Amino acid sequence: MKLTILGGGGFRVPLVYGALLADRGEGRVTRVTLHDVDADRLDAVARVLAEQAAAHPDAPRVVVTRDLDEAVRGADFVFSAIRVGGLEGRAADERVALAEGVLGQETVGAGGIAYGLRTIPVAMDIARRVAGLAPDAWVINFTNPAGLVTEAMSRVLGDRVIGICDSPVGLGRRVARALGADPATAWIDYVGLNHLGWLRGLRVGGRDELPRLLADTDALGSFEEGRLFGPDWLRSLGAVPNEYLHYYYFNRETVRAYQEAKQTRGAFLRTQQAGFYEEMRRPGTPPLETWHRTLAEREATYMAANREAAGTGERDEDDLESGGYEKVALALMRAIARDEHTTLILNVRNQGTLAVLDAQAVIEVPCFVDVNGAHPVTVDPLPYHAAGLVASVKAVEREVLAAAESGSRASAVKAFALHPLVDSVSVARRLLEGYRAEHPGLAYLTRP
Structure with a gap:
């Protein structure tokens, strides 16, 4: 099986390769193609992978290329992990927003919008290349903002693009451990958008154990989200939010x-x-x-x-363990390639799962995965406060998509202005001009 990693010079690629080395199953990945626009980064990551592979005589072969068509052609799976504008672009996203007194995080608020505006045209080109050169391939999207980019690519690839994130996995694991449950067997009731979701229950043997956790102040203080949001707020919500909701609740x-x-x-x-x-x-x-x-x-x-x-201090040792996005990716590939049925929290098209959104909206929910792809499971409706926030942020994403498709500055300003963390249309206008001055990749926004 052939895997292509776009953004193959990225720092986290060795995590993915390490997961592949641990896979001994039939039909495993035997060739990994790394694609990147930066030759030095490709060389550095290839050297790390070569040392990883040294103790594995049957390690997947690694090929590097800067030719996108060569990288995509013949792939069974394509991982998209690109960063348009690099980390210099991310730093600019934060700087421009903070100068206006608003958040500039790369997936949330003004920074997420700026990142999406310059990433979507590139992601759409990738989607068209995959559709033309590897029409049977599945695209697994790591590229942030993951939900927004997955929805953009789905307009070309349909359900053959699936977004993944390790935040829900890490949250579910920490909550399970706080309850003394096995994260591998507990059912996690999680729903929302990427970086905008809530863990609303954790069932063990058919019983929801979350109320027991919410009633135990010491247990809530034993993991990162419990300390970050505080027990009183978690009890008010009756849920444990994804860590990224801290930007909203404590903006x-x-x-x-x-x-x-x-x-x-x-x-x-x-x-x-x-x-x-x-x-x-x-x-x-x-x-x-x-x-x-x-x-x-x-x-x-x-x-x-x-x-x-x-005021929570340093991270605990248990919190330092990553959510394991590379393990999610491997489980997803195995489920599709080998029809190994599993359930994973993924970013997929809504298909009626959440009534507050249309069928094409990409959401983040538990999905049943088999050889035909990922299928969102039925979930209970969101409470009004969460449904309102999800609908509001989805409206912002749609304006970003409209701006990327049409080159309209008005749509881009509307995206900034409608975001819950941007408090003025005037600020939205200044944000767009500030980002256009920083990012050559936004030069396409030429229409009024």
């Missing part, structure tokens, strides 16, 4: 923390990743050791500003 505190921080997350990663790739260019640098060290620092500083705003 003023988070914006202040970001403004007071020495540097934003994007600026930190830009410097850290540049250091990693620069180090990898030096002869004699141990690839895998250098990558592991950099990964540990990256995970330890994740959402540091939010923890500062909440």
Whole structure:
């Protein structure tokens, strides 16, 4: 089986390759093609993968290329993990937003809109290339904003594009452990959009154990989301929100923390990743050791500003374990390629699952996966407060898609202005002009 990774010079690619090395099943991936526009990054990641593969004589063969058509042609699965504008673009997204007093996180608020506006045209081109050169391939989208980009690509690929994220997986695992349950067997009732969802129940043996957790202050304080949101707010919601909802529920505190921080997350990663790739260019640098060290620092500083705003301190050791998006990707591929039935939380088209949204809207819910793809399971309706937020953010995503399709500045301004975390149409107009000045990739927004 052939796998292509677009954004193959990305820092997290060794996580995916490590999962492939652990797969001993029949029909496993035997060839991995890495595609990237940056030759130095490709070379660095290929060296890390080569060291990973050294102890595995039957490791999947790794091929590198900067030719997109060559990378896509003949693939069985295509992982899309691109970052249009690089980490310099992410840092600019945060900087422009914070100058206007609003959030600039890469998937939430103004920063997410800017990132989506410059990413969607590229993602749509990829979708058309896949449709033409590998029509039987399945696309697994890692590219952020994951739900928005998956919905854009679905307009070309239909249900053959599936978005994944490790946030719901990590949340479900932490809640299960706090309850003394096995994360592998517990049923997680989770629903929403990407980075905008709620864990509303965790069933073990048919019984919902979440009420027991919500009643136990000590248990709530034992994991990251419990400390981040606080027991009183979680009890009010009757659910445990995805960590990214901290930007919504505690927006003023988070914006202040970001403004007071020495540097934003994007600026930190830009410097850290540049250091990693620069180090990898030096002869004699141990690839895998250098990558592991950099990964540990990256995970330890994740959402540091939010923890500062909440006063929760450093991350616990259990919280440092990633959600395992590479394991989700492997389970998804195995379920489709081998018809190994499984249930995963994925980003897929709504198909009537949430009545508040139309059938084509991409949502994030548990899905039954088989050889025919991912099928969202039936879920209970969202409460009004959550349904309103989901509908509002989906309306923003639709304006981003309209702007990307038409090149309309008016649609782009509307996307910014309608977002719950942008408090003025005037601010929305200044945001668009600020981002257009920073990003050559937004030059296509030429229509009024």
